[in-house]
Amino acid sequence: MSYFTKQYHPPGTPPGTLTERPVTQAGELKISLIDYSPGELIEKQLASAKECQPFLKAPSVTWIHIQGQPAPQNLQELARIFELHPLALEDVLNTGQRPKVESYDSQLFVIASLPVMRDGKVLTEQISIFANKDYIISFHQGVSDPFELIRKRLRIQAGKIRSRGTDYLLYCLLDIIIDEGFPVLESFGEVVEILEEELLQAPGKETLRKLHEVKRELLFLRRMLWPQRDLLNKLIRDEDEFLNEETLFYLRDCYDHTVHIMDLLDTYREMTTSMMDVYLTSISYRLNDVMRVLTIIATIFIPLTFIVGVYGMNFSTNSSSPWAMPELNWYYGYPLLWLIMVIIAGGMILFFRRKGWF
Numbered sequence: 001m002s003y004f005t006k007q008y009h010p011p012g013t014p015p016g017t018l019t020e021r022p023v024t025q026a027g028e029l030k031i032s033l034i035d036y037s038p039g040e041l042i043e044k045q046l047a048s049a050k051e052c053q054p055f056l057k058a059p060s061v062t063w064i065h066i067q068g069q070p071a072p073q074n075l076q077e078l079a080r081i082f083e084l085h086p087l088a089l090e091d092v093l094n095t096g097q098r099p100k101v102e103s104y105d106s107q108l109f110v111i112a113s114l115p116v117m118r119d120g121k122v123l124t125e126q127i128s129i130f131a132n133k134d135y136i137i138s139f140h141q142g143v144s145d146p147f148e149l150i151r152k153r154l155r156i157q158a159g160k161i162r163s164r165g166t167d168y169l170l171y172c173l174l175d176i177i178i179d180e181g182f183p184v185l186e187s188f189g190e191v192v193e194i195l196e197e198e199l200l201q202a203p204g205k206e207t208l209r210k211l212h213e214v215k216r217e218l219l220f221l222r223r224m225l226w227p228q229r230d231l232l233n234k235l236i237r238d239e240d241e242f243l244n245e246e247t248l249f250y251l252r253d254c255y256d257h258t259v260h261i262m263d264l265l266d267t268y269r270e271m272t273t274s275m276m277d278v279y280l281t282s283i284s285y286r287l288n289d290v291m292r293v294l295t296i297i298a299t300i301f302i303p304l305t306f307i308v309g310v311y312g313m314n315f316s317t318n319s320s321s322p323w324a325m326p327e328l329n330w331y332y333g334y335p336l337l338w339l340i341m342v343i344i345a346g347g348m349i350l351f352f353r354r355k356g357w358f
Helices: 049-056 072-082 086-093 148-156 166-179 181-201 205-238 245-311 333-355
Strands: 030-037 040-046 061-067 100-104 107-118 121-131 135-140
Touching: 030 049, 030 148, 040 049, 040 148, 049 061, 049 072, 061 166, 072 086, 072 135, 086 107, 086 121, 100 205, 107 166, 107 181, 107 205, 121 166, 121 205, 135 166, 148 166, 166 181, 166 205, 166 245, 181 205, 181 245, 205 245, 245 333
Parallel strands: 061 135
Antiparallel strands: 030 040, 030 061, 100 107, 107 121, 121 135
16 A cells, blocks of 8 residues: 555646646546425536536536546636636646645635545545535546435435535535545454454464554554544634534534544554554564473483483493493493483473473
C-alpha cells in the first residue's frame, strides 16, 4: 500500500491548471441528474453538462452526479455553467486530496474520503461536492456509485429528503460517506480478533506480517479520515447562510459518527500495538525456554565430560607407579563408570526439577 496517493501537477505549474490524467479503473464517465421537489421527481442520464441548464431556473433542487474520471474539457464546461472556482476544479481532477471544506462566493466546496474494502485491502476514494442553495454537484472517480441508496430514497419519497433543500441533501451525502467507515472497521475488528486467537495459540512469522499489514492500513485509514472531523466541525461552527439551523442538528449527529469512528480506529491501533508487544514477548519467552533446556543439557554433560576426559588419559600402562589408574583394569570398570555417570545425571535432573527450572 502506498502512503502517498495524491495526484499533483509538476512543481511550477500555474494554479488552476487542468491536465489530462491516465485512465483509472473508474470506468466510463456517467453524468446523472435528479431534479426534485415535494411533488415531482425527474431523473435522467445526461450526454453533457449543457443539458442540465434548463433545470437550474426551476425552484426545485437539482443534483448532478459525475461518476467516473472527468476529462479537463468536462470540468471546464461545468465551470462555465456553474461558475466553479478553478482551484476547486484542480482539486477535483487531482484526487487524493485531504478532506476539507472551502467557501467560494455563493458556493461551498467539500472534499471527503470514502473508505472501501477491495480484495481484502482498505482504500479511500475521493468525493468532491459543490453545494449551492439551488444545486449540488458531486464527483466520484471510483468503480461503483456510492449514492444509490439516496436515489432510492428520493424515488420512493422516503424520509424528509424530498421536502428539504440542498443543504439537507449535502448532509445526506456526507452521512453516507462517513457511515461507510463502520463496515470497514467491522471487517478490521474481525481480522484483529482472528489475529488475537492466532497470537495466543501458535504465533509465527506470518502472524507478524499480518499484524504489520493491519497496523499500516489502520494508520493509512486514520490519516485519511481524521480531517473529516475537522470538516464537519467547520461546517457546524462557521454558520454559513447556506445551512439552515435544522440541518446543523443533523450535521452534529454526523460529527458524532466521525468521533465514534476515530475512537474505534484508535482502539484497533492500540490493540495491534499491544498484540505486537505480546508477539515479541512470546517469541522472547520461547527463546528463553529453548535456551534453558539447552543450558540444562549442557550442565548435565559437564561432569560426564569431565569423567570421560579423566579416564581417557593414557596412564594405565605405568605399572611401577602407585598413581597409575587401576580402575581401567578392573573387571567391572566400564559398567561401573556408566553407573556413576547415570547416577550423576539423574541426580542433577532431580535437583533441577525440584528447583522448578524445567
